[in-house]
Amino acid sequence: MFSNLLVSLGVGVALTFVAFVLLYKFARLSGKHVAIIVIFAVIGIYVPVSIISWPGADVFAIHIALYVITPYGLGIIAAAWEARTHEERQGKWFHWGPLALVLFFIGLVMVDATIITLSDKGMSQKMASLLLPEPQAGGGVVTSFFPGTVAHDYQKKEALYNDYLVQLEEQRARGWELHRGWTTQPVAGSPATFRVEVRDRDGQPIEGAEVGVEFLRPSDERQDASVLLREQGAGVYEQEVSLPLAGIWSVVITVQRGDDLHESRGTTTLAAAGGE
Known part of the structure; x- marks a missing residue:
């Protein structure tokens, strides 16, 4: 279930985004309320699934972070839009502050996802030859792979x-x-x-x-x-x-x-x- 980190992150974020949009459109709640509902729903679903099939603390943390940040960021955007709509200033409703916050956390999560993926799968020999230093002893093979020999369960x-x-x-x-x-x-x-x-x-x-x-x-x-x-x-x-x-x-x-x-x-x- 958690073998492909990027797929599970992408699918989870997409489902969270769709849930937020649908609930915000049809429930007629404020963006903050929708964000809270979606966050609790995500935690209520993902945590039990993770306990049943524990992926490891690092993978669990990065999934929870991204799944929570997505509705949180959407809630900030929706709240900003609501505020500007209320003030009848719809020409520039999207402030750079929420955008910067959302992009920061997305970038942070993607970096962590890349690190976890490399530690689990390792990089290709071609990429390793470009990015990693040559072995000091000479004639060896450089690897970025970490086996993770400690059981998660x-x-x-x-x-x-x-x-x-x-x-x-x-x-x-x-x-x-x-x-x-x-x-x-x-x-x-x-x-x-x-x-x-x-x-x-x-x-x-x-x-x-x-x-x-x-x-x-x-x-x-x-x-x-x-x-x-x-x-x-x-x-x-x-x-x-x-x-x-x-x-x-x-x-x-x-x-x-x-x-x-x-x-x-x-x-x-x-x-x-x-x-x-």
């Missing part, structure tokens, strides 16, 4: 956190030990073997497990990769992995055997191709 976050605490306590009681890392120096764009060795609290190898590894790019989730390691025997699991970008990656390792689940998190750093 607070109920979902609470449930996940509670599950994580239970899992963490079970891991401590189980006492498994993980030794993980690359067998050679990893280089961006080149395959390298990632190995995980799993042993129980007595040092015995954990065999017959399913070991998965997620490589997460903090600056761009579109580069994330997941691999399933192959068992080599004696609790050793490994697989060749090729990651596209140099720099720091977050690593999440999961070991599943039956109902037992063990998770380990860390980071790894890849060198740039050619030693750049």
Whole structure:
């Protein structure tokens, strides 16, 4: 519903504008009264919808701001028109003050909408090459994309956190030990073997497990990769992995055997191709 910010803003503003015009024309109320009615109606509709499908505080705030500013600005314009009509000076009923106020808030909202859109989708590589500086290390890829890895749904976050605490306590009681890392120096764009060795609290190898590894790019989730390691025997699991970008990656390792689940998190750093 909120995947396209500009569309939802445009449609919402258009509906708010139509509602104001129709109510002002047929209800024969003053512009201020119509503005108040439309503002409360918009809040009464949008807030429950947002609670059901929470888009995030930033997106919620920018929608509410624009949806409220639209009838507010129309109310100012209508009030100015009414005042000048009452004074029988209809030749220049639209004062520059209301226009400047409305344009200011529209410009502010559009800037915020652009920032949110860029943080969610990122800019194209062509635009990035024109506007963003070259990587200092050379040979890298500049991105404006921010993944937004924190879930917007607070109920979902609470449930996940509670599950994580239970899992963490079970891991401590189980006492498994993980030794993980690359067998050679990893280089961006080149395959390298990632190995995980799993042993129980007595040092015995954990065999017959399913070991998965997620490589997460903090600056761009579109580069994330997941691999399933192959068992080599004696609790050793490994697989060749090729990651596209140099720099720091977050690593999440999961070991599943039956109902037992063990998770380990860390980071790894890849060198740039050619030693750049």
